[in-house]
Ligand SMILES: [Mg+2]
């Protein structure tokens with residue numbers, strides 16, 4: 003183990019490149035600006051998911067536009083020019099925010115969350131959008147909208163962003179006119195219409211935690227049924243592949259920022275499906291990088307070809323673990 | 338309106354046949370045996386969904402095997418040889434059953450429901466399966482398992498059914514050895530793997546109420562977000578078409594028993610997608626039958642071809658309503 007730690011540390015300066023030369027980007031997921039040191043230390047290529055909820059949970063209440071602008075600026079300046087993707091407020095579901103109007107919901111995961119909430123609180127939403135726009139002059143900042151379910155919601159989000167742009171212009175506040183705008187694909191209906199949505203935005207980010215919950219109709223926090231939550235369910239894998247294929251047909255890249263992106267057992271499969279950016283906890287980056295550097299796209303694609311023919315998650319899981327053990331001798335990942 | 342009532346009444350003796358001669362089956366959904374009079378009176382071709390929950394909510398508690406056997410027998414005998422599809426216990430979600438161990442769940446719709454519950458209470462489940470098997474000698478009875486999410490659950494349900502068969506054999510109780518066995522397709526992962534599942538069962542029944550909730554990640558009982566619940570979301574329509582196509586490739590028929598099956602605005606679309614059985618409240622049967630009898634498969638398929646190219650539910654909804662108004666003058670359906 004000690005030897006492996008040393009090995010992983012030296013990895014930080016090396017790119018996540020497959021044996022046959024495909025360069026993969028490894029992003030970090032962060033919750034607060036203080037995490038950017040770890041991001042750099044673990045060799046991330048940027049921040050693939052900057053959760054903005056903390057700004058709405060400050061001791062003094064919701065951060066105002068200046069406070070948000072400063073927080074976004076601080077993060078984008080601290081990562082040495084690397085890209086930072088900010089997810090707009092993702093309140094609701096399992097993420098209650100104190101002080102916000104509480105609405106008692108029978109099924110919060112299927113409820114008033116994220117953009118659904120923001121579209122009815124455009125005052126709050128536009129403060130955030132303006133703060134992000136203004137911070138975008140300080141580095142490679144990107145905007146990402148969570149819980150998009152269809153094209154109407156993309157249109158509405160882009161419309162509000164356009165209003166925020168106009169407001170910045172009116173006040174003479176500079177911003178990056180070409181700031182990349184993406185959406186999270188975490189609702190099955192968005193995945194199923196990803197060919198349509200891909201023409202509207204600059205990138206996708208697959209949120210596997212929610213996508214899997216909805217696709218299999220299971221609350222993974224419910225111990226009675228959590229056993230059904232299975233990233234290797236063939237229905238989930240087909241959906242992920244569909245999203246990646248549709249994005250690439252439209253010429254846009256795909257990030258993944260759910261836990262699956264940092265799971266070493268899933269790395270080769272996602273690689274073989276063509277995922278462009280893997281975004282995860284900083285601490286998972288070295289292990290995933292090591293697997294990517296030990297694998298060729300050819301063998302990853304071959305593995306995907308094999309598992310896409312399989313009928314159950316058990317069959318797929320066993321096959322992938324067997325393949326990993328045979329090729330890598332990385333029993334730490336597959337135990 | 339009076340004239341229309343008379344018109345609809347005379348329809349009851351006529352088949353649900355399109356202008357170009359395709360015969361569609363119209364089933365009724367019932368909750369208690371007492372509804373079978375209405376089933377016959379409204380010209381249903383059988384019972385497409387016999388909900389069995391009432392048997393678990395009797396004043397005296399859960400019905401025993403004899404009581405269930407009698408109830409199933411009564412229904413199958415009362416419909417003049419027509420098929421009756423019994424859905425096995427679909428407890429949980431929005432259907433709490435008094436007296437059952439209550440498990441407080443944060444998101445019951447994504448929780449311990451239907452077969453998920455039955456697989457951990459195989460005692461109760463097998464009583465129901467034996468009662469259905471025994472009643473199957475009295476008519477055209479069929480079994481349907483709700484909330485299937487993948488192939489493991491189909492295998493487990495079939496295994497328990499096989500045990501129930503053995504138990505009947507041991508007791509010398511006769512049953513129909515060829516009783517048709519189907520599954521509900523109401524979880525996106527089941528729809529997405531319907532090609533695999535179709536090889537395991539005799540029929541599908543699409544449960545649109547849940548399928549739409551999961552696909553769009555929306556609790557339709559939550560007034561804050563119910564506006565997102567949209568049967569014409571292109572993601573939903575693609576999923577339904579995928580299920581029908583996969584079933585037909587495997588040579589099995591598809592029923593639909595969600596509210597969408599009884600919605601006159603959806604009739605022509607479902608017809609054009611090739612749906613074999615429409616199952617709905619008895620009272621909706623005449624109107625849906627009238628639409629089917631006024632439509633040709635050719636024009637229905639053409640309409641489906643048009644809407645499958647569209648990008649949003651609004652566009653699809655407007656197109657279908659316009660088409661209906663132009664062709665049918667049935668403003669009652671489209672207002
Ligand atoms: Mg999410």
Ligand SMILES: [Mg+2]
Pocket residue numbers: 483484523544547
């Ligand atoms: Mg259901």
